[in-house]
Amino acid sequence: MKSSLIRGTLPTRTVALVASAALLALTACSAGSSTSPGSSPGGDQSLSVGLVAEPASLDFTTTDGAAIPQALLGNVYESLVKQDESGKIVPSLAKSWTVSPDRKTYTFDLVDNAKFSNDKPFTAADAVFSINRVKSAWTVSLKSAMDVVQEAKALSPTQLQVTLTKPSNGWLFRMTTRIGAMFSETGVSALATTPVGTGPFTFAKWNRGDSIVFERNENYWGTKPFFNQITLKYFKDPTALNNALLTGTINVIGTVQAPEALSQFTGNDKYQVIEGTTNGEVLLSFNNALPIFSDIRTRQGIRQAIDHRALLDTCFAGRGKLIGSMVPPTDPWSEDLTNVAPYDLAKAKSLLQASGAAGKTLRLRLPTLPYAISCGQVVKSQLEQAGLKVVIDQQEFPAQWLTTVFKNADYDLSIIAHVEPRDLGAVFNAKYYTRYDDPTLQQYLAAADAGDEAAQIDNMKKAARRISEQAAGDWLFLLPNLIVADKNLKGLPQNAITENFDLTRLARS
């Protein structure tokens, strides 16, 4: 669209041309959000991955949002332990570890040849620094997972001892997530722009609004990655993301956001389509601190007003999985809870009438993410059929949504995918933006954390059922892991069950 079309008078002769060009001109507007990756050196050794939702900062210690660990964790930062694709905790910077009989003391044997990208060697002192820093300097809500740590101590440069205040099933698992990332004491001065880690890639540059570039860490202590340079390119428009792959601008669509257009790739020999599962529960969140949500009938009425199957078919082309609580099927305590609040419009209407919510207006504050905008329109329509009035208010993602909804809880309803693994307890508590204060739930979660494996599974099942029956929110569906990539690319994950997009295993066949 040229400015000359916007200004001045248009002579009669050009009128027809302008009119007929309108559609073409508008359609052309979508293609301009990316540039060619051809500038990267190394020919086939470089790769470009298309993603949505660019991070607002590179510092996940002070900024919430899944995009930062998605890009950095496992690639630039490493943790002591990590999850494999089956969800099992496996060694990373810790070669091995032992747990004391009382399950309160963990002793880690660390690798002795890891180095940070600022050339400082990784030692147990760095691990102590990193663990203590979560408690002292982190500001994101997820830091509470480290509250259980009583003391972290370096027994030697390669041996770390962590003592917990009480036995915790969750702590070691949480160490596989962003709070387990290891930092250098001399590398935390500019985390928002210059991450320093021990990972197989080093951070090269961040072109804001466009891409983040990683380079292979030639001093990496483990197996070096195949690609010497990987560019993460960020797109706001899902169709532009698809077009970028079709035109060769990128090699991988990390998360397909326009599943209706997937047929462009499925029948094409140039591409492979991977479809698996994720941890991404798409949650219709309620601001439980508001009086209107204090009545369980309102919450249940909203849940039963939503036809989840129709919603999934409409806003995500039927891909994904219906879930009835905050548990993906890959977790050991997963069970089918979709029948707890089945779609029943008549019942929903009567519940909303009984609670006095019928006729009230709710603000549905949506992040500007494709799935949220799509699903929001369906939710609005279905809730209005049940007697509520819903006003959609788009919030620019991440900055505006994170401030308004996530930080200030200034919302009635919202929609976002929570992609952190095993995040039931993190999402449903009084301090989180859901403002869900339920002592019974906290009892189940505490018992699950403290008990043995059987007790953990049993209590997590109770917790999942509790939030479903209490309608603490509504789980619209579970995002599928939809990846489209060049045919000759290997190492792409079937299921995305961790916080990071693992670039280290990618290679060309």
Place this chain on the structure above:
Amino acid sequence: MRRLNPSLVAGGLIVGLIVVMALVSFVWTPYDATLVDPVNRLAQPSWDHWFGTDKFGRDVLSQIMVGSRTTLFVGVVAVGVAAVIGVPLGILAAMARRWPAEIIMRTNDLLLAFPALLLAIMFGAVFGASTMTAMIAIGIASVPSFARVIRSGALQVMRTEYVLAARAAGRQPFPIAIRHVLPNVTSLITVQASVSFAIAVLAEAALSFLGYGTPPPTPSWGRMLQESQEFLFSAPRLAIFPGVAIAIAVLGFNLLGDGLRDRFDPKLEDRR
């Protein structure tokens, strides 16, 4: 008897049709334009749904009808903003002494150098995407063309004998502007408003297409186009209907503008 001006007639008919469609949509549409109907999603055109349905099962014809309201609303407000600011500025620049006039017109040139869509996107980024933001941004971007056109007309009026006589009689500038200049540039304002209306329609559609205009679920032709991208190959009608609506609206307002210009300009009228 004067010959009928074909541009004026065609433009008037098209614009009239859009206005009628928008007015009718306040009292009747085939379906609720925002009602999601998953059972009928992506339905082909039929007697039930003349233009078919979109991926949400919403009736496309109803959306086109309600979308015309957005189009007209944006056009009216944007042109109103541009006229309210641009016309006084143009007259002031014509009547002011050299330096003040220069400052006004050079500032005008500066604004003219700024691409309208870029300005609107900037507004959207700062104040959030909304119809109001789009309208004001488009309106501000249209101010320079109003000011420039009105200034040139006002300069001609200022050289007429009756204005010279009024000035010689000691009349103050403001009464001269209101009593003599403004009435004589009304035809220019009308023509410019019509042309700016077409530009505003196209700009709003472009902004909504890019996600900086009318937010969902309010029907907007530009956003309908944007949402149709996923279906360009499987259901191209979803792009064709709003695309054609935009094209016809732009065509209509431009024809109307051309016709009005011919009608108000005796020289052009004689040439025909």
